[in-house]
Amino acid sequence: QKEVEQDPGPLSVPEGAIVSLNCTYSNSAFQYFMWYRQYSRKGPELLMYTYSSGNKEDGRFTAQVDKSSKYISLFIRDSQPSDSATYLCAMHRGFQKLVFGTGTRLLVSP
Amino acid sequence: DTAVSQTPKYLVTQMGNDKSIKCEQNLGHDTMYWYKQDSKKFLKIMFSYNNKELIINETVPNRFSPKSPDKAHLNLHINSLELGDSAVYFCASSQEGSEAQYSYEQYFGPGTRLTVT
Numbered sequence: 001q002k003e004v005e006q007d008p009g010p011l012s013v014p015e016g017a018i019v020s021l022n023c024t025y026s027n028s029a030f031q032y033f034m035w036y037r038q039y040s041r042k043g044p045e046l047l048m049y050t051y052s053s054g055n056k057e058d059g060r061f062t063a064q065v066d067k068s069s070k071y072i073s074l075f076i077r078d079s080q081p082s083d084s085a086t087y088l089c090a091m092h093r094g095f096q097k098l099v100f101g102t103g104t105r106l107l108v109s110p
Numbered sequence: 111d112t113a114v115s116q117t118p119k120y121l122v123t124q125m126g127n128d129k130s131i132k133c134e135q136n137l138g139h140d141t142m143y144w145y146k147q148d149s150k151k152f153l154k155i156m157f158s159y160n161n162k163e164l165i166i167n168e169t170v171p172n173r174f175s176p177k178s179p180d181k182a183h184l185n186l187h188i189n190s191l192e193l194g195d196s197a198v199y200f201c202a203s204s205q206e207g208s209e210a211q212y213s214y215e216q217y218f219g220p221g222t223r224l225t226v227t
Binding site for chain 2: 008038041042043044045046049086088097098099100102103105
């Protein structure tokens with residue numbers, strides 16, 4: 001069993017839809033949770049991070065962490081075609097080592 | 111200005127060959143990483159260097175040898191290439207603070223797409 005599980009998709013939505021991306025994890029020692037966005041043929045770029053449980057909002061993006069359920073989410077409001085990318089969740093317990101999910105491919109059609 | 115750069119961008123080679131990938135960052139970071147991303151987009155850490163010192167060495171065949179000549183450069187040398195080494199290799203860097211939480215913000219290079227035939 002992988003430490004971090006993520007549905008690979010693809011997830012196809014029309015422009016303007018609310019998108020929900022999720023990850024589950026098994027290691028309760030994880031404390032820092034991140035979402036990276038990766039466009040095709042590019043390196044991942046950090047989108048959002050949260051520490052421990054709770055919500056964090058940044059523009060159209062909201063990250064949620066539920067440590068009791070070992071479940072994290074990324075919500076995208078008013079999705080745009082430019083949001084089409086692979087979204088990778090990542091988490092770590094310190095000592096630099098990020099553990100990534102497999103990524104969910106999102107396609108937003110105009 | 112490219113923050114994290116890698117060369118080459120594409121590498122096609124035959125089984126059994128030895129090849130190197132180079133990485134440079136101009137962000138002034140003191141920690142650098144190598145990741146491997148397979149065909150299913152799974153991104154896995156291979157190595158981490160902090161100030162030229164090896165910090166993380168995941169379960170990677172010893173055909174892979176990282177080298178950090180200074181804290182702005184981290185190279186990856188691969189001996190006796192195998193078909194299973196075909197993947198995209200990403201270099202990343204981050205700035206470590208006194209607490210581990212600062213390592214979340216890793217900056218990735220554009221990747222080197224390695225194809226072994």
